[in-house]
Amino acid sequence: MENLLTQYARLVIEVQLKLREGDSLSINSEASTLTFARLLAQKAALATRQTVTIVHTNHGKVVDAIPIEPIEKEIFRPPVQGAVMCHIVDLDEHPYLTPTDLNTAAEEVTTLGKYGLLADPVFLDRRIAVPWANIPYPGPRWALQLLGTQASEEDMWRLFTTLYRIEDEHGFRFWEEQGNLLAYRKQKLNERGRCRIRLVGDLWEIGATMAKDTLWAGGRQTLPSQRSFFSSLPVQAIHAALDGKSAKGTFTSSRPFYVLGQVVKGARFTVEDGLVTEYAAQTGKEALTALFSVDENAKRVSEISLADHDTVESHYLEKSIHPHFAREMTSTIVLGGFSLDNLTTQQYEGDIEESALCSSLVRVAVPVGDSHLSVTLHSEDGSESSVMEEGIFTEEGLV
Structure with a gap:
């Protein structure tokens, strides 16, 4: 060891x-x-x-x-x-399946933080x-x-x-190559500008528009000094912030995820004008209800994260048990607060409202990636391209 x-x-x-x-x-x-x-x-x-x-x-x-x-x-x-x-x-x-009082959990920030459900604090002047x-x-x-x-x-x-990938020297090269791959994907997607994103799964479909003045993010990060680093490993996903009122359709969780110490399995959501209007689950619906009671935006679709379905992470992390791995495990749809790394020129609270970004105290990543997932981008110039089929990025769709 x-x-x-x-x-x-x-x-x-x-x-x-x-x-x-x-x-x-x-x-x-x-x-x-x-x-x-x-x-x-x-x-x-x-x-x-x-x-x-x-x-x-x-x-x-x-x-x-x-x-x-x-x-x-x-x-x-x-x-x-x-x-x-x-x-x-x-x-x-992490408390994992440690039970908590769902009636009071929504009122206790420490409890929400303990379960990894707090969104990033929006400090635009202190990045x-x-x-x-x-x-x-x-x-x-x-x-x-x-x-x-x-x-x-x-x-x-x-x-x-x-x-x-720490069993040999190849693992060190793998993450550098992975950083390059995700940088390429971000570059190609950002060249398309603001798009409407359509995700189609097994008997579900949802569409949403990227938030104004935001970029795809994820993978390696680069500072203004041009110094690069990985804020977390493993890295498999890139993600886009959404106009908080744009999502419409339905989606279903593809594998179990944890909310407030309960397993949520077989969750299905109906979304209108960016907000979840109906939801059900085979197990864990009460935990979702408690989370959604935190504030009015906890049920809003704020982000889409795309990761290949055939990765080591996807195969070995069969359920989303720890928030550190949630976004890198498979493609997800996020409810609640947005990620700050998608921002570009936003400096004030009014800029957040102008971009229609979702500000909520909490956020939860719902896994949706599997072999049925396809993703299509619709650009403002009317062009359309498929960037993911059967849960896998189509590199030709990025060209």
């Missing part, structure tokens, strides 16, 4: 954050992940030749700051070039301008949710190694 953790630390340093000499890295970690945080900090200090600071937290509150020094004496270190941040996410801290990343760390509770009660620690690490 020690070798796997060392490989994972290398992946974070060399591929995800792309650390270089002079970077000042800060690592946020709870007590449960401090051992890995120390390993990551030690390897990062060798790469940056600067002090790496571990910010030890307890339920988000700072407990201590632990400096990890590089080998060189301070006089021989390079000048500090800038800040880099990361947060180690303990996958076992992060430095490389940053969320670094998941696996545990037995996470593995048992996916692999069943007979799963061993060896099974857990085999799954995690597969997802992150």
Whole structure:
């Protein structure tokens, strides 16, 4: 296992954050992940030749700051070039199927946050301008949710190694190539400008228009300084923000997903003018009802995310149990708050309203990707192109 953790630390340093000499890295970690945080900090200090600071937290509150020094004496270190941040996410801290009082959940922000249902805070004047990343760390509770009660620690690490491609050097090249592929897809889709997107599944169909002055996002991120990084891994999806009043049709979940500690299975939604007007589910409808009661926009269709159906993530993550993986697992339709990385020129609250973006305290990604999914784009110039068939991107449709 020690070798796997060392490989994972290398992946974070060399591929995800792309650390270089002079970077000042800060690592946020709870007590449960401090051992890995120390390993990551030690390897990062060798790469940056600067002090790496571990910010030890307890339920988000700072407990201590632990400096990890590089080998060189301070006089021989390079000048500090800038800040880099990361947060180690303990996958076992997620409550999964822990029951909660659905009657009060909608009124408690801490409960919504605990289940990963809070939307991004809309701070348009405080967007992060430095490389940053969320670094998941696996545990037995996470593995048992996916692999069943007979799963061993060896099974857990085999799954995690597969997802992150850290078994050999090819995995490092894979994520760079994947970043290039998603960058190409974003470029081609953004060249089409604002489109109406039509998704057709097994006995359902829905259409929606991209929000004004937004772009497709996802995959590798690039700062104004042209420095690139991955804020999370794995990456498979690209996503578009929607005009919050434009969606119309029906859609059905293609695999189970979790809401407030309950499994939602076989969910079907009817949408008019961007808002869910009817919904049903084989299981978990009460949890959806509780989530939708948070505010008037919790039932609004805000985003479409597209990911190939034939990926490792799609095959191994058969149910959406942790929000970190929800968008990368398969194609999704998001209800609730929008993603800030789709924005372009928006600087004020009025700009958000002008683009008809959905502002809600909460958001939930509903998986819809499977071998029946097809996606068509209708451009403002009247042209039409198929970009996904049988759940797979059609690269010729992007040309």
